[in-house]
Amino acid sequence: MKHTLICCAFFSMVSLSLIECSKTAPKPEETDAGIFAKSVTKEGFTYYKSDSTIHRSSPQSAHSGFFRVRFNLIAYAALTDNGKLPAGGSFPVHSLVVKELHDDSTGNNPHGYAIMEKLPDDTSAAGGWVWAEYGLTGTGYTINNKGAICTSCHSTNSRDKVRVFDLFP
Ligand code: HEC
Numbered sequence: 001m002k003h004t005l006i007c008c009a010f011f012s013m014v015s016l017s018l019i020e021c022s023k024t025a026p027k028p029e030e031t032d033a034g035i036f037a038k039s040v041t042k043e044g045f046t047y048y049k050s051d052s053t054i055h056r057s058s059p060q061s062a063h064s065g066f067f068r069v070r071f072n073l074i075a076y077a078a079l080t081d082n083g084k085l086p087a088g089g090s091f092p093v094h095s096l097v098v099k100e101l102h103d104d105s106t107g108n109n110p111h112g113y114a115i116m117e118k119l120p121d122d123t124s125a126a127g128g129w130v131w132a133e134y135g136l137t138g139t140g141y142t143i144n145n146k147g148a149i150c151t152s153c154h155s156t157n158s159r160d161k162v163r164v165f166d167l168f169p
Contacts, residue, residue: 035115087159126147
């Protein structure tokens with residue numbers, strides 16, 4: 001019994017010191033909780049072409065169902081080609097693009113978010129963007145995956161990996 005107690009005490013000390021270490025280690029700029037909190041609010045966002053209509057996803061999409069896309073102020077300011085990012089253009093750092101995922105076009109049945117945040121220097125970034133996809137409670141495809149299942153599908157155009165411009169002109 002005494003031995004068990006000593007063991008426990010030892011292991012708690014080890015785990016405490018591990019926590020201490022991780023506190024001082026360099027941290028990624030973005031976190032899942034952070035990017036989720038920024039994305040659920042609609043404040044400061046504008047829908048693509050200022051139109052909040054919910055569309056059926058293109059057959060080229062992995063996100064089945066219905067969607068609409070909104071841009072934060074920084075991203076929206078870059079949409080100078082008739083509401084689109086000009087071909088060959090690049091979104092500024094801290095651009096945030098949120099795809100609301102819906103079950104239908106009514107707006108009453110959202111089920112999650114697919115998110116791209118332009119943070120080229122972040123440890124979670126791939127191709128200049130941090131990638132995430134969550135259900136309504138903020139769990140799902142974490143930024144730590146570095147967009148492994150996202151980037152190839154999103155690298156098909158010259159508009160900085162945002163697909164909606166060409167598919168929904
Ligand atoms: C099979 C291809 C495919 C994969 C894989 C994919 N996407 Fe998409 N994504 C699309 C298409 C196509 C659109 C355009 C809207 C639509 O048709 O649904 C899109 C739209 C988006 C948008 C809105 C901005 C834009 O590009 O139009 C975001 C944000 C997004 N996806 C994030 C992600 C994330 C994060 C992942 C990985 C977890 C991912 N996507 C994986 C095809 C894909």
